[in-house]
Amino acid sequence: MYSSYEQYQANGGTLPESRYNILAKQAGYLIDSATMGRARDAPDSMAEPLADCECALVDSLAAGAFNAGQTGGVQSFTNDGYSETRATAAESKAALRSLLGRYLTQPVNLLAAAGYAYV
Numbered sequence: 001m002y003s004s005y006e007q008y009q010a011n012g013g014t015l016p017e018s019r020y021n022i023l024a025k026q027a028g029y030l031i032d033s034a035t036m037g038r039a040r041d042a043p044d045s046m047a048e049p050l051a052d053c054e055c056a057l058v059d060s061l062a063a064g065a066f067n068a069g070q071t072g073g074v075q076s077f078t079n080d081g082y083s084e085t086r087a088t089a090a091e092s093k094a095a096l097r098s099l100l101g102r103y104l105t106q107p108v109n110l111l112a113a114a115g116y117a118y119v
Contacts, residue, residue: 001028002039003051003058011055015062027057030066034100035110045107053103060099066092 001024005017013020031039031053039050060066104110 001025001054002031002047003054007051008055008058011052013055013059015058019062020058023058023061024054026061027054030057030096031100031104034096035104038110039104042110043108046104046110049103049106053100056099056103060095066096 003024005020008015008020008024015023031050035042039046042050100111105112
């Protein structure tokens with residue numbers, strides 16, 4: 001894991017620690033996959049961006065984001081008359097790429113592989 005529960009709370013996280021631990025592990029796997037494992041060996045200058053990214057992913061995962069390939073991430077929901085709009089797999093992947101790109105490209109681009117952007 002790239003963040004601690006204390007860092008998560010400092011970033012505004014409100015999940016209980018047990019739920020955070022589960023989702024942080026999943027978020028870490030997403031980061032490792034997107035960076036092709038380079039996040040594990042990242043320089044110290046990337047410690048804070050990695051922690052912030054993991055915290056943001058935890059909240060996104062808790063909200064059901066990035067699930068279009070599995071259950072369909074809900075984009076909007078109306079209670080009266082029951083209506084909901086689900087995100088497509090492409091929209092979920094784009095949202096994940098955007099979130100990762102926000103945190104993992106500065107000061108070192110962990111998403112670049114051999115000169116080409118992975119995400």
